[in-house]
Amino acid sequence: xxxxxxxxxxxxxxxxxxxxxxxxxxxxxxxxxxxxxxxxxxxxxxxxxxxxxxxxxxxxxxxxxxxxxxxxxxxxxxxxxxxxxxxxxxxxxxxxxxxxxxxxxxxxxxxxxxxxxxxxxxxxxxxxxxxxxxxxxxxxxxxxxxxxxxxxxxxxxxxxxxxxxxxxxxxxxxxxxxxxxxxxxxxxxxxxxxxxxxxxxxxxxxxxxxxxxxxxxxxxxxxxxxxxxxxxxxxxxxxxxxxxxxxxxxxxxxxxxxxxxxxxxxxxxxxxxxxxxxxxxxxxxxxxxxxxxxxxxxxxxxxxxxxxxxxx
Amino acid sequence: xxxxxxxxxxxxxxxxxxxxxxxxxxxxxxxxxxxxxxxxxxxxxxxxxxxxxxxxxxxxxxxxxxxxxxxxxxxxxxxxxxxxxxxxxxxxxxxxxxxxxxxxxxxxxxxxxxxxxxxxxxxxxxxxxxxxxxxxxxxxxxxxxxxxxxxxxxxxxxxxxxxxxxxxxxxxxxxxxxxxxxxxxxxxxxxxxxxxxxxxxxxxxxxxxxxxxxxxxxxxxxxxxxxxxxxxxxxxxxxxxxxxxxxxxxxxx
Ligand SMILES: Nc1ncnc2c1ncn2[C@@H]1O[C@H](COP(=O)(O)OP(=O)(O)OP(=O)(O)O)[C@@H](O)[C@H]1O
Ligand SMILES: [Mg+2]
Numbered sequence: 001x002x003x004x005x006x007x008x009x010x011x012x013x014x015x016x017x018x019x020x021x022x023x024x025x026x027x028x029x030x031x032x033x034x035x036x037x038x039x040x041x042x043x044x045x046x047x048x049x050x051x052x053x054x055x056x057x058x059x060x061x062x063x064x065x066x067x068x069x070x071x072x073x074x075x076x077x078x079x080x081x082x083x084x085x086x087x088x089x090x091x092x093x094x095x096x097x098x099x100x101x102x103x104x105x106x107x108x109x110x111x112x113x114x115x116x117x118x119x120x121x122x123x124x125x126x127x128x129x130x131x132x133x134x135x136x137x138x139x140x141x142x143x144x145x146x147x148x149x150x151x152x153x154x155x156x157x158x159x160x161x162x163x164x165x166x167x168x169x170x171x172x173x174x175x176x177x178x179x180x181x182x183x184x185x186x187x188x189x190x191x192x193x194x195x196x197x198x199x200x201x202x203x204x205x206x207x208x209x210x211x212x213x214x215x216x217x218x219x220x221x222x223x224x225x226x227x228x229x230x231x232x233x234x235x236x237x238x239x240x241x242x243x244x245x246x247x248x249x250x251x252x253x254x255x256x257x258x259x260x261x262x263x264x265x266x267x268x269x270x271x272x273x274x275x276x277x278x279x280x281x282x283x284x285x286x287x288x289x290x291x292x293x294x295x296x297x298x299x300x301x302x303x304x305x306x307x308x309x310x311x312x
Numbered sequence: 313x314x315x316x317x318x319x320x321x322x323x324x325x326x327x328x329x330x331x332x333x334x335x336x337x338x339x340x341x342x343x344x345x346x347x348x349x350x351x352x353x354x355x356x357x358x359x360x361x362x363x364x365x366x367x368x369x370x371x372x373x374x375x376x377x378x379x380x381x382x383x384x385x386x387x388x389x390x391x392x393x394x395x396x397x398x399x400x401x402x403x404x405x406x407x408x409x410x411x412x413x414x415x416x417x418x419x420x421x422x423x424x425x426x427x428x429x430x431x432x433x434x435x436x437x438x439x440x441x442x443x444x445x446x447x448x449x450x451x452x453x454x455x456x457x458x459x460x461x462x463x464x465x466x467x468x469x470x471x472x473x474x475x476x477x478x479x480x481x482x483x484x485x486x487x488x489x490x491x492x493x494x495x496x497x498x499x500x501x502x503x504x505x506x507x508x509x510x511x512x513x514x515x516x517x518x519x520x521x522x523x524x525x526x527x528x529x530x531x532x533x534x535x536x537x538x539x540x541x542x543x544x545x546x547x548x549x550x551x552x553x554x555x556x557x558x559x560x561x562x563x564x565x
Contacts, residue, residue, distance in 0.1 A: 048404070048564065051408045052407075052408055053404050053407055053408050053563055053564060054563065054564050055563075073410050073412070076408060076409065076410040077410045079408070081405075081408045083401065083404045083405060083408070085401055087400055087401035087402045087404055087405050088402060088405065089331070089335065089400075089402055090400060091335055091338040091339050092331075092334075092335070092338065096334070100327065100330075100331045101409075103327040103330075104324065104327050104328075104409050104410070104411060105409075105410070106323075132338075148405070
């Protein structure tokens with residue numbers, strides 16, 4: 001049977017303040033779900049409820065068929081969790097810490113050593129194994145936290161900002177690691193890096209003020225961008241007024257925005273009517289008019305614009 | 313807490329116990345604690361307790377000071393048990409691992425208790441000294457060690473439970489000292505005299521029966537009375553239970 005994580009009408013109240021407000025979603029095996037949202041949106045709070053650290057005020061979270069409140073141990077066995085800030089026991093060395101985690105996860109003897117070693121290789125920790133975690137740099141601490149989460153090869157991974165503080169190479173490594181593991185797992189991660197969503201997530205959820213305000217694949221979300229499907233056109237000369245006029249005359253063009261109008265450089269963004277493609281007509285027009293085109297492309301719409309539009 | 317003690321539970325307690333005990337020796341805590349414990353034991357016994365002047369071969373002066381020694385040393389040990397986990401955020405890691413709160417509480421408590429036991433065992437030169445100087449009743453000394461160990465356990469259970477209430481170790485220390493002090497004072501003649509004359513006798517004996525001193529004294533005299541054992545063990549049970557409930561109700565701050 002395939003693994004799922006299902007959240008139903010989850011709410012969390014801190015006194016009078018509602019941190020998570022009626023969030024529901026279901027994640028299937030093979031999906032990598034990204035949580036996006038401004039600071040204080042409720043991403044970490046939601047993760048704390050999924051992993052059984054916080055008790056929801058209302059609603060349920062079910063991990064691989066086990067209700068986290070009713071069968072916490074069975075659910076927790078299937079979860080690997082990297083909490084926000086990657087807490088660990090600072091006076092332990094990375095090796096001792098992972099050895100402890102392996103023991104709690106029920107591994108013994110040679111199998112335990114093998115697991116710990118394998119995990120250390122996966123997250124490139126070998127250089128700092130015998131240093132107290134206290135003295136590790138931020139990125140290495142994060143990697144220890146990640147190692148701890150994946151050590152038992154759990155069916156469900158919940159990672160709160162897994163690449164925060166990592167250098168670009170490590171970010172890349174961790175993203176490929178997530179990609180490799182994605183197939184046989186449910187992975188839920190939060191991030192403030194929107195390129196990361198494109199790079200690793202098959203689906204993204206935007207949370208703001210505790211509410212779920214968007215849910216879809218990165219492409220679907222990008223389609224909500226104001227400039228989705230708009231055409232950007234740059235010319236190395238020409239008469240601005242006539243270029244504008246011809247562009248606006250193209251069928252399906254809704255409006256036009258001048259990015260730059262200088263003597264030897266004209267640049268426009270041309271917006272189509274909802275759902276229409278205008279690039280073919282514009283390129284025909286440019287050829288007919290023999291415009292000196294230096295650049296022409298279709299905007300996909302950028303996630304950060306969608307994000308700003310939805311959450312500001 | 314939905315199941316009775318089984319092998320998984322013992323395994324988990326064992327793993328948590330081992331980590332916790334190891335952590336005392338990873339930090340200066342172990343060495344500072346042991347050195348101060350031995351030093352103060354020596355000072356109290358030989359200097360304040362007039363060990364040589366009494367002309368008796370026993371460890372009575374040594375044990376008499378234990379409640380006062382523990383009053384400050386045990387809260388210093390127990391204050392970090394949960395407050396530190398809260399402060400560093402590792403409590404989130406610990407409680408999302410497949411272990412129950414009861415296992416975590418017991419694992420930590422047992423580690424602290426065994427650690428105190430190690431410190432106590434290291435006072436063995438005193439025992440050798442009295443045996444060299446005279447011929448003490450070793451069963452009385454044995455009773456004293458048992459009593460001291462049980463009393464330490466009760467102090468630790470109180471301290472652990474209070475440490476679970478806060479993320480501030482200093483606050484945990486001060487409140488623990490005050491609560492432990494109440495448990496000692498309720499047996500002092502000074503306090504009991506305050507009640508005699510106007511309070512009914514049963515109330516006075518009730519108050520004094522709550523005291524560590526009342527129960528500890530008889531153990532150090534070599535009288536191992538079941539009631540004293542039950543007193544200390546149930547005290548530990550009650551406070552550890554409160555500890556479990558506190559963490560269960562208030563995992564995150
Ligand atoms: N224990 C708590 N008591 C009171 N309020 C809390 C508590 N924990 C979180 N909150 C509040 O809940 C809200 C959501 O916090 P949360 O940590 O889930 O945000 P987040 O989306 O993870 O933000 P970030 O992107 O900064 O990590 C915040 O306003 C926070 O102040
Ligand atoms: Mg967060």
